[in-house]
Amino acid sequence: MEQTRYTLRAGTLVAEVRPEYGGRITHFHRQADGSRQNFFRATPEESGDVYAPFKTGCYPLVPFSNRIDQGRFVFQGRVIELLPHPQAIPHAIHGHGAVSVWAVTAQTEDTIRRYIVMSRTTGPLPIRPPRRSAWMSRGFPW
Secondary structure (H helix, E strand, O other): OOOEEEEEOOOEEEEEEEEOOOOOOEEEEEOOOOOEOOOOOOOOOOOOOOOOOOHOOOOOOOOOEEEEHHHHHEOEEEEEEEOOOOOOOOOEOOHHHHHHHEEEEEOOOEEEEEEEEEOOOOOOOOOOOOEEEOOOOOOOOO
């Protein structure tokens, strides 16, 4: 699948978002005076493995973050079982937002509006992330 890339800019700051690649920010850097200073580890151009989140800079941790031991927990007396992450079996890790396809409904130079449209996994937890993600505004003071 070809990846759509959205570039956001604020002064010398540049970020790239790839919705089909789990809504990830694949690059975030400062470009000034002919040099580039990365703030996140840049995602390799050929990367597309949504199950390899540690190869990229920033991805959405929705509907939960961190590891859920054994992929299950009890909530209000009900046992909730989650799908394990392929790289962390038997545990669930970082939700399934990062392995889902996102859609962009609007973009300005420094803002992107996105929402989840399809999950590559199934699970009992709905995803209702913020619809507006203002990635950058006027930049950092350096």
